[in-house]
Amino acid sequence: MPRASDTRQSIVDAVLRIIGQDGIAAVTNRRIAKEAGLSLGSVTYHFATQHELLRESLLHFVAEETRHFTELADACTDERFDIGQAAEAVAQVAGGNAFDSRHIAPFELYVQAGRDERLRAAAAECFAAYDLLATRILTQLGVPDPERLAGAAVALVFGQQLRRLATGAPAEELVDTLLILTRFSEAETP
Template structure:
């Protein structure tokens, strides 16, 4: 199956960002890596911020699709909070930190420097929050919206820690503590 020029450009951009950081990405390097003409990059992406936005949004779209499929495979199976936390840990550990998986961390940091990238980063975090709300709703948490962004940030932070140290983190314990706290807090709010 042939991949479109645009898709090859985006994939190469993610690879190069994950390998050399945003500063190491040039149109010439992308063209060489993607095996496309230099002009095709500016045809599809008039500016570097356009290309960086597309790279970030493409990664998140693929990642949320993958995570939705995992969530769907466990729908209506009566998964406990502890089992859900263990699943989150297994999903995180199964991910090898390839250049393409390191790239989003670079792009989120770049969004802090580049206002043109912030809207894309915001859409990406919103997609993770939305998926997390759906999963937490399935688990029966009392107020999944209230805990989703904290849970997403915790998982992202623990993944960053794992990436930067090369070591594991006890993600399942952290996720379980957050979920149990959300249940207790939700129960307390319903009683008052």
């Protein structure tokens, strides 16, 4: 018999897949139960409300993203860090060439956090991890005032990701975005 934590995780994984495939509006208990291979009663037993489901899904996503981006940031401390390594880090952020439901779900969750202030703290935690990675990369590249520019770098990358999602633009444009930011920052240096 599966443990309660395994069942909850199966439900959360199903919610994230559904959000990525068809959006938050498609998240229903029946759909979750079918996607997770569980009974409808199991879904309602583990999550009493839709808000609880979305919050738990966002928190799970945030924990995974924070871990992943912190690991990437920790890898960006080599003294010989260069633009090539920065490009590799950005490519890892981009997640390869396929833009599947796993890449779409975060955008849906962040939009939902914008509508529901109870989810904003979790979203802010994830953006703090993005900012940390951006700060480390910018620092290693010698960009002046990296903490101040980190949020802009994250916004540029997110904008490029959204553009990629909407248009099918190639992942390489993310590297171009990083290069533009570093060149702009270097030009500002007196």
